[in-house]
Amino acid sequence: xxxxxxxxxxxxxxxxxxxxxxxxxxxxxxxxxxxxxxxxxxxxxxxxxxxxxxxxxxxxxxxxxxxxxxxxxxxxxxxxxxxxxxxxxxxxxxxxxxxxxxxx
Amino acid sequence: xxxxxxxxxxxxxxxxxxxxxxxxxxxxxxxxxxxxxxxxxxxxxxxxxxxxxxxxxxxxxxxxxxxxxxxxxxxxxxxxxxxxxxxxxxxxxxxxxxxxxxxxxxxxxxxxxxxxxxxxxxxxxxxxxxxxxxxxxxxxxxxxxxxxxxxxxxxxxxxxxxxxxxxxxxxxxxxxxxxxxxxxxxxxxxxxxxxxxxxxxxxxxxxxxxxxxxxxxxxxxxxxxxxxxxxxxxxxxxxxxxxxxxxxxxxxxxxxxxxxxxxxxxxxxxxxxxxxxxxxxxxxxxxxxxxxxxxxxxxxxxxxxxxxxxxxxxxxxxxxxxxxxxxxxxxxxxxxxxxxxxxxxxxxxxxxxxxxxxxxxxxxxxxxxxxxxxxxx
Numbered sequence: 001x002x003x004x005x006x007x008x009x010x011x012x013x014x015x016x017x018x019x020x021x022x023x024x025x026x027x028x029x030x031x032x033x034x035x036x037x038x039x040x041x042x043x044x045x046x047x048x049x050x051x052x053x054x055x056x057x058x059x060x061x062x063x064x065x066x067x068x069x070x071x072x073x074x075x076x077x078x079x080x081x082x083x084x085x086x087x088x089x090x091x092x093x094x095x096x097x098x099x100x101x102x103x104x
Numbered sequence: 105x106x107x108x109x110x111x112x113x114x115x116x117x118x119x120x121x122x123x124x125x126x127x128x129x130x131x132x133x134x135x136x137x138x139x140x141x142x143x144x145x146x147x148x149x150x151x152x153x154x155x156x157x158x159x160x161x162x163x164x165x166x167x168x169x170x171x172x173x174x175x176x177x178x179x180x181x182x183x184x185x186x187x188x189x190x191x192x193x194x195x196x197x198x199x200x201x202x203x204x205x206x207x208x209x210x211x212x213x214x215x216x217x218x219x220x221x222x223x224x225x226x227x228x229x230x231x232x233x234x235x236x237x238x239x240x241x242x243x244x245x246x247x248x249x250x251x252x253x254x255x256x257x258x259x260x261x262x263x264x265x266x267x268x269x270x271x272x273x274x275x276x277x278x279x280x281x282x283x284x285x286x287x288x289x290x291x292x293x294x295x296x297x298x299x300x301x302x303x304x305x306x307x308x309x310x311x312x313x314x315x316x317x318x319x320x321x322x323x324x325x326x327x328x329x330x331x332x333x334x335x336x337x338x339x340x341x342x343x344x345x346x347x348x349x350x351x352x353x354x355x356x357x358x359x360x361x362x363x364x365x366x367x368x369x370x371x372x373x374x375x376x377x378x379x380x381x382x383x384x385x386x387x388x389x390x391x392x393x394x395x396x397x398x399x400x401x402x403x404x405x406x407x408x409x410x411x412x413x414x415x416x417x418x419x420x421x422x423x424x425x426x427x428x429x430x431x432x433x434x435x436x437x438x439x440x441x442x443x444x445x446x447x448x449x450x451x452x453x454x455x456x457x458x459x460x461x462x463x464x465x466x467x468x469x470x471x472x473x474x475x476x477x478x479x480x481x
Binding site: 001050060077079 | 119122170335384385411420461462463465466467470
């Protein structure tokens, strides 16, 4: 488990980037927390910098959107999903479980 | 339609082929490309590929499964030489003829050339340039401080070369980004020990180097010209397709000839060529829809977007800067080479630019066309 930040540091609409084995972006999508690989599968860009809308995040470089629940892109130019990770909140601290990776 | 020929196998051509299948075209699909390579991505050619950090395989725009799924006939390494709009024949450089009732023109642009210099447009250009830059050359002169020129200069600097950039205009990128931001882009060169000579032209390129119009001679082992591209429309001479600085199209990529559409760098949609990666990709789906419908049922008028990576700085831009009356910094500062700013015309956002600030850029681009300039979080 990797400590991300406190719950207060991740209000709705925000994202935090942490470095694990790879950079991971943790989002607060209207109260639901999601963690995915931070680097877009299309080209080097940080999804934590992207535009969050519902549970989709739009890559800031070429506007592929990824579903934070599954990691799947909605269309070109990205074709491959980003990995998703479980998020755990314990004592008001947000953690990402990097031992469990899901690839849709 | 029974047969559709896509002329051009780069981004715009590939996306057109993909869009044709995605939109239900199940007839014969022929894709003609003058380069021998399967569709690949050009932007990395001046960046990671030239540097050696991006390999050939990762340039592929589609994997084998993706290409197979298109069920297309690929005519690669073959040029389209002539289009006969009366017989609907496309004549190819290998002597073959493709008869097609639909044609997508996606032939892109050809770099403007300068005798004695190299251009960088194709994968083969990039392979040769990389060999030249890593083969003992010490001094590079880049003619043209546009995005390709700047990216080549940046990469060559990382490869350890002594680099000079020559720009005929007084400020690099001033026409695209405006003089203020253009000047900041010019400073990026100086930040990294690259000399920048603006407001001077090139008289000639000789064996001793680059002779400038003010008489100075810049010694050079390699000279690269990044001085723009012209649309590849020569092969349309003698056809009925109307051409003038690109294939003339309406706002949906539809030309004056029924069953012929044009996309990407070669296409001039409503008077404007959008020589940008994103435009090429987006136009394809629209033009194909119109081709299959036999009329303009869809249009594309998204603002032009582009990005450039140079000297460790990612520049992003969207919109139109001509006629702006103010630039307002929303985050960061030009001095830090990390900022986001908007171009305003009478308080309406007409453009957004950023350096190393994708986060704010992503938020600000949503304010294009609006007057309400709220401070993003």
